[in-house]
Every structure is written in structure tokens, then in C-alpha cells.
Amino acid sequence: MKDFNYEVIVVGSGAGGAMAAYTLAKAGHKVLMLEAGRDYDPKTETPMFKTNAEAPLMGAGNVDKDFGFYDATVDGGWTVPNEPYTTGDSSDFMWWRARMLGGRTNHWGRYSLRFSEHDFKGKTRDGLGADWPFEYEELAPWYDKTEMLVGICGTNTGLDDMPDSAEGVLQPPPKPRVPELLVAAAAKKLGIATAPMHRAVLTRPKDDRQACFYATPCGHGCSIGAAFQTTTSLLPMAKATGNLKIITDAMVRSIDVDETGKVNALTYVDKKSGSDIQLSAKVIILAASACESARLLLNSKSKHHPNGLANSSGHVGKNLMDSTGTGVGAHIPALEGRPIYNEDGHTANHLFVPWWGHKQQAKGELDFPRGYHFEIGSGFRAPGSGVSGNLQGYGKEIKEQAKKNYGAGVYLALRGEMLPNEHCYMEIDDKVTDKWGIPVAKFHWQWAEHELKQVEHGLKTARKILETMGATFDKPLPSAEKAILKGGQIIHEVGSTRMGESAKDSVTNQYGQTWDCNNVFVMDAGVFASNPHKNCTLTIMTLAMRNASWLATQLKNGEL
Amino acid sequence: MAIEDNKDNESSHHDGYQYQSTITRRESLKWLGILSAGALLPSIVGCEAGENTTKVANAVGDAIKGHWPDLTLPPITVKGYGKDPSMIIPPTSPWPKTLTAEQLTLVAVLADILVPRDGNVPSATEVNVPDVIDEWVSAPYERQQNDRLTILSALVWINDEARLRFNKTFTILSPAQQLKIIDDIAYQKDDLAPEFTKIARAFSRLRKLVLAAFFCSPEGTKDLGYLGNVPIAGDYPGPTDEAMAHLKQVITKLGLS
Numbered sequence: 106m107k108d109f110n111y112e113v114i115v116v117g118s119g120a121g122g123a124m125a126a127y128t129l130a131k132a133g134h135k136v137l138m139l140e141a142g143r144d145y146d147p148k149t150e151t152p153m154f155k156t157n158a159e160a161p162l163m164g165a166g167n168v169d170k171d172f173g174f175y176d177a178t179v180d181g182g183w184t185v186p187n188e189p190y191t192t193g194d195s196s197d198f199m200w201w202r203a204r205m206l207g208g209r210t211n212h213w214g215r216y217s218l219r220f221s222e223h224d225f226k227g228k229t230r231d232g233l234g235a236d237w238p239f240e241y242e243e244l245a246p247w248y249d250k251t252e253m254l255v256g257i258c259g260t261n262t263g264l265d266d267m268p269d270s271a272e273g274v275l276q277p278p279p280k281p282r283v284p285e286l287l288v289a290a291a292a293k294k295l296g297i298a299t300a301p302m303h304r305a306v307l308t309r310p311k312d313d314r315q316a317c318f319y320a321t322p323c324g325h326g327c328s329i330g331a332a333f334q335t336t337t338s339l340l341p342m343a344k345a346t347g348n349l350k351i352i353t354d355a356m357v358r359s360i361d362v363d364e365t366g367k368v369n370a371l372t373y374v375d376k377k378s379g380s381d382i383q384l385s386a387k388v389i390i391l392a393a394s395a396c397e398s399a400r401l402l403l404n405s406k407s408k409h410h411p412n413g414l415a416n417s418s419g420h421v422g423k424n425l426m427d428s429t430g431t432g433v434g435a436h437i438p439a440l441e442g443r444p445i446y447n448e449d450g451h452t453a454n455h456l457f458v459p460w461w462g463h464k465q466q467a468k469g470e471l472d473f474p475r476g477y478h479f480e481i482g483s484g485f486r487a488p489g490s491g492v493s494g495n496l497q498g499y500g501k502e503i504k505e506q507a508k509k510n511y512g513a514g515v516y517l518a519l520r521g522e523m524l525p526n527e528h529c530y531m532e533i534d535d536k537v538t539d540k541w542g543i544p545v546a547k548f549h550w551q552w553a554e555h556e557l558k559q560v561e562h563g564l565k566t567a568r569k570i571l572e573t574m575g576a577t578f579d580k581p582l583p584s585a586e587k588a589i590l591k592g593g594q595i596i597h598e599v600g601s602t603r604m605g606e607s608a609k610d611s612v613t614n615q616y617g618q619t620w621d622c623n624n625v626f627v628m629d630a631g632v633f634a635s636n637p638h639k640n641c642t643l644t645i646m647t648l649a650m651r652n653a654s655w656l657a658t659q660l661k662n663g664e665l
Numbered sequence: 666m667a668i669e670d671n672k673d674n675e676s677s678h679h680d681g682y683q684y685q686s687t688i689t690r691r692e693s694l695k696w697l698g699i700l701s702a703g704a705l706l707p708s709i710v711g712c713e714a715g716e717n718t719t720k721v722a723n724a725v726g727d728a729i730k731g732h733w734p735d736l737t738l739p740p741i742t743v744k745g746y747g748k749d750p751s752m753i754i755p756p757t758s759p760w761p762k763t764l765t766a767e768q769l770t771l772v773a774v775l776a777d778i779l780v781p782r783d784g785n786v787p788s789a790t791e792v793n794v795p796d797v798i799d800e801w802v803s804a805p806y807e808r809q810q811n812d813r814l815t816i817l818s819a820l821v822w823i824n825d826e827a828r829l830r831f832n833k834t835f836t837i838l839s840p841a842q843q844l845k846i847i848d849d850i851a852y853q854k855d856d857l858a859p860e861f862t863k864i865a866r867a868f869s870r871l872r873k874l875v876l877a878a879f880f881c882s883p884e885g886t887k888d889l890g891y892l893g894n895v896p897i898a899g900d901y902p903g904p905t906d907e908a909m910a911h912l913k914q915v916i917t918k919l920g921l922s
Contacts, residue, residue: 118678143749149753150752150753151752152752152753152755154894154896156750156881156883156886156894157881158882158883158886159755160752160755161746161755161756161759161800161804162800162801162804162809163797163801163804163877163878163881165808166807167745167804167806167809168745168806168809169745169746169747169748169750169806170746170750174752174755175752179748179749180748180749181748182748185748186748204739277900278899279900279901279903280902280903280904281903282903282904283904283908283909283911283912286904286912287912287915287916287921290919290921290922291919291921293921294921308900308901314735317901318896318897318898319896319897320893320894320895320896320897321894325752343877348894357903413807428860439915439918439919440915443908443911443912443915444891444905444907444908444911445890445891445892445903445908446904446907446908447893447895447897447902448891448892448893449893450825450901451896451901485890485891485893486891486893487879487886487891487894488877488880488881488885488886488889488891490877490881491873491874491877492876492877492880495853496869496873497851497852497853497854497878498852499778499779499847499872500778500780500781500849500852501781501783503779503780503876504780504783504870504876504888507876507880507889508889508890511889511890573919573921574919575919582677582686610743615873625849
């Protein structure tokens, strides 16, 4: 890279890294991006219109392709070959990683809900967790800009858990489908509102990207660019400025300092040759994912930074949060044999159930402090390796049973906010290294009463909604301890390098600039001070845009 | 020992139907015989060939009634397709198929009992369901290896039951004789005789796999009625008028309007 006079190195090409690189490149700053995985081009690699019959095992998932054969994730999933992680005693934690250009944005669910005023000041309201170092109003214009750039479909609902976007920002949402409308009717009867989901899926063309044509699950990736991923949007757009260069297969080993302890370089493993390469660095942005960035900081120990870089607070790796997850599904007899139509839509929720309980929580009527939402699983789906329902017999009768059941199942998936607790954190396992000799992450996890109470409430509510739709249950609900999914399993891990007001109890300031090293920034979900239930990616991108804009000003003013 | 002796003769019982895989017969033959070493039936050693089921059951009691092949299967140790397979051109033969010709034929007969031809709609074997089952039970992944034990045990049980009742392997029984056995194992009802609970569970797993493989095929997908996976120009049209009319009725019936 001798011929490319970069000012900033960005580690990671996913939501945070790509937005940071795009913002800086647009502002005229030369950016070098390092991605640990391989190059990836959705235009040529996405399995559009493929059927499960064409895939091995009818498309079913396994340890090679955890979310099914066609899931866009390359060289990753719950396991990455030769790159283990470990867990502490009685800690269950699952860590999803991708090793590809664009990272996890190639397969994510594209749910893009803004955090609300409640979410940024949780501690002020209930005394728990940490406040963010700014109010919702500070981020609102950046949400607008990000939503415009990314392309979000949805509507302004006026609900207190869904702040409105500025006029003209959102693209129109797709029409809701029959099971979603039935959920809406049942929820309404219980006093619970439903709303169009906000998704990073174009329903109108934008830039070089086409509008959704309502076929092929977004999780496969999207060759036409309708479903947002950085590889069809921010990265090519940033490259087009001439200010971004990307090196793939570059696994960063350490951030390096000079004799005074100031960061001046980083070292990465060129995975193709296996050799280490050191790059001088004026400014480094970490956006390798919350836990990879924390791992990198913790592994970058030196005389001046004995506990790892930017870790004078001791908070790197701490405050780790995921979303809570559970769900209840049921067969809805009233939907049996309903008229069939093309129910693919944009292949995820058109409607969902936003959190409705802020007022109840303010009045102290609920025994858990933070909210959740339900995502609705339903529809006449493409046939795959599973056939639902309790089928009996053989011959014509089982086909008839299967057809009757087709499209009659509804699943309500809970996604909720957890609070940070002292038992949920990551550190470096000094006994285990990956293939490149880099010490691996070790996770510790324990759900607290807050999450279990919330899940218990969610299970009961989901069941009530399904019963209102005519479902019957012959078994009691499982306990929250049994029903709650594992830490990490919702793939919303955040908080490991949290931002705050003070260098004592946070790792970065409100701009993602580490308190200890003014030329090291974190622009992934590690900086989240809390983990609202609304899916982290939109806020990762919004923060990255805002904070990279601030960084651009700093660079222009010669502050760094 | 007659039942075990018969095992060795199985490959000569080809006077009946034999399923011909369109893709993998060569590979299947290569793996022929891998099962028989593990397929011992200690609980019915000593039974006389030719006795009908009732007599055997009366003579040996619960042990014969609850016969179940405790198979010890060698693990599948081949590699999977890895974490970066081509999704544009998926691997058509990601691992060797392992069912013997006899097992594949038995799967085919069962698959067509489960999904027979229905007017213009093809049967399971007409859309190569047995090959999909073979690929499934031969896969090196945990879930499929669990199913492998379930399905292969079911195949052995069904042949054992056929010999106990009719002194023949299942595939060469008359359709009426085949259905006599299937009728006993195809319904997981509360009053199911205890000797059928294990096989009914295993048969249920096979039933779901066969049905899934059938519905995945283009003809099966059409039969199921799935209308998606086609590009739509303009906005998503949403439910049809007919679908909305039906929903309206449902909402009224449930008292949600």
C-alpha cells in the first residue's frame, strides 16, 4: 500500500466498518480497510431463485452451514475452522462470526428499528445498567441520514417505542399478509398494537440498487442490492470515490504502539501466505464486531498498556449483552386450508408486535425492567427439509393433512432487552490460540432475574395471542430458564467496549474514541451502553456515520 | 437361526421390484453389505422359519413382540461440503450414498406407500425421493446420522416383521400383506400396542422425510400449492381477494372483528 497514502485504517467491512469507511471516503479521506475473511461478490455468488431441491439435504442446516445451505455466511457461523473460542464454567455462549467481505451484513435479518428516547436513558428511568452519553434527539438526524442512505421500508406509527423518521425518509412497506393480519386482530383485542416492520429492504430503487422483487430469502444475500448489505452498497460506493482500498484475508493480530505508548501501527496476518505484515497507522477504527474488537484490544498489551489497549478502565470485554430470545408456536385451526397465494413478500416480517409496556413499566406494574417485541413467523413457505404438523397414516391422507397444515402455523419470536451484569463478559483465554497463534476469546454468561421474568411474561403473552387466534395448548409453558435461548444466540452481542461519560467506567467517549488512545476508535456494537430489544445494526450504522463524521472534522482540523 | 440365515439370501430375492436410482446406483453397490454385520437380532434367535407371527409371539412372548434391531452402525466419517460450497452450482453428490440396493428398494416401496401416484401427480419414487433419503441418511452430520440409525433400524424391523408374519422380505410381499404391517405402524395413537411404539416413531420420521423430499421436488411443490419464488414487478400485491375474504370470515368467527 505504498502508493496509497491512507489516513485511516478500518478493521472490518461489516455494518460499522463499511459505514465509517464510506463516510470518511466521501469526506475526502483516504481509508484502508482490512477484512479477515475472503472477498465476496453478491452479484455473482448469491443463489437467487434456487430451490431447496437443488441443495444437498433439501437445504437443511448443519455444522457447515448452520442456517441452511443457502445462508450467505461464508467460512463462518457458530464455528470458524481453526479459530475456536472457549467458555467459562457453566457458561453457555454462542458466537456467530462471518469471514467474508461485508461480514454479517450479507445475511442479517435487515430489521431496522430505531432506539427510542427510553432506550438511551434506561438507567435514569430505572437505575439499572448504563445511560448512553447523549439523548435520542442527538441521534435522530443521523438516523434519518442513515435510513436514507441504507434504504428502509416501513411507516411512522407514532407508537412510543418507534420514533418517527423525518418526512420522506422511509420507503413504503409491503402489504401485510394473512397470518400477520390475524395476529394483528388478536393482539388488538388484547390491547396490543402491531406495526409494519422497518426493514433495510428497498421497495423503491436507490442508487445502483433495484427494488425488491419479492423472491429469494434475504438471508441468502441479494444480488440485486434490494436487501441491504455493505457489499452491494457502501463498499462499492466508497471505492468509487477512489478513497477506499480493501485488503481481504487480513486477520489483525495486534495494534502496536511506539516507545511512548502511542498507537502508530497495526500488524495483520496475511492469511494466504501466513506471514505477518505491519502497517503504519495514523488513526485506527475498530469495527471487527463487538467481541473481535474487544479481543484485539485485550491482545494488544504493551508496557504502557499492560491490561490491553484502551483498557485503563478494565471495562474492555465487560458489559457484554445479547438480546433475549425465545418463542411460542402454534397450529391455528382457523387458518387450515386457507386460500393459497404468493406469500413470500420481502421474506421476513411485514408486521410485528412492538413493545407496548413502557407506561406499565413506568407505573411499576411489571416485574421486569426492560421491553421486548415479537417477530411473527408464518406463511406459505417454500418447501424444505421439514414438514410441520402431526401427520398420521400414509397415502393420500397424509398429503391431505400436510396440505391442510400448510400455512396454518404461526410462531411468535420474542426479542428482548437484557441488562449488563457482572457474570456476562469476555476475556482472553491465555491457554488457547487460533491457527494464527492469536489468543482466543473466552466467554462467561449467566442470565439474570430481569431477563427470566421478561421471558416468562413474553411466553405468557405470546400464548395468549395465539389462543386468541384459536390455538389450543395441551402442554404447560416451559419455564423461562428452559425457554430462554443461549447467550449470543440472537447474534446481537454488544457492549464489550462501551461508551460513556467517564474514562472510569467506559472505554470510549460518545464518538467511539477510546479514552486512552485518541487515535483509536471503536465503531461496532461494542460501544453500545445498553442493548435495547430493537436489533443493533441500524444503530451501529447510525453511530458509525455520526462518529466518522466527527472524526473527519477532527482530521480536517488537525486534531489527531 | 432361520431369520438370520435369510439375511444372506436377501440379495437373491430379486424376483420382485427393484428401485433403480437414477443417479447413484454405482455408488450404492460399492457400499453394499455394510449393514449386515451390525444387524443382529438376538431377541429372535431360535425362531423357526415358517411359523406365523401369532405362533412365534405366543411361543416367545414379549421378547419377540418387542423385537427391535439394536444396530451398531459404523459412523460416517467422510467430510461434509464445508463452509464455503458453491451455492450457484450446489454439489450434486456431496458424499457417497450408502444404502444397499436392497435397502434402497425397500425405501422406494415404503416411499410409494406413503406417497403413491395420485392422478397426474407423480409418486415419491417418480420424483427420486429414495435418492434424497439415501443422501440424507448417508450424510456425515449429527442430525442425519441420528436419522440414519432410526431409518436403518426401521428398515430392518420392517423386514423382520415381514418374515415373522409372512416368511418373506417386505418388498416381495403382496400389497395387501405390506399394508397389514403398515397399518399397524403408521398411526401413533394412544392405544397403540407396545410392540409397535418404537417402529411407529421411526416410521413417522421416515414419513416426514419422504413427504419433505416429495414436496421439495418441482412436481411436489406444485402439488402442495406453493406459489412463491417468482419475481414480482412493482409492489408486493399482498393477499388475493379470496384470501382476504377468508380472513374476514376467520376474524368474525373468532370474535376479533
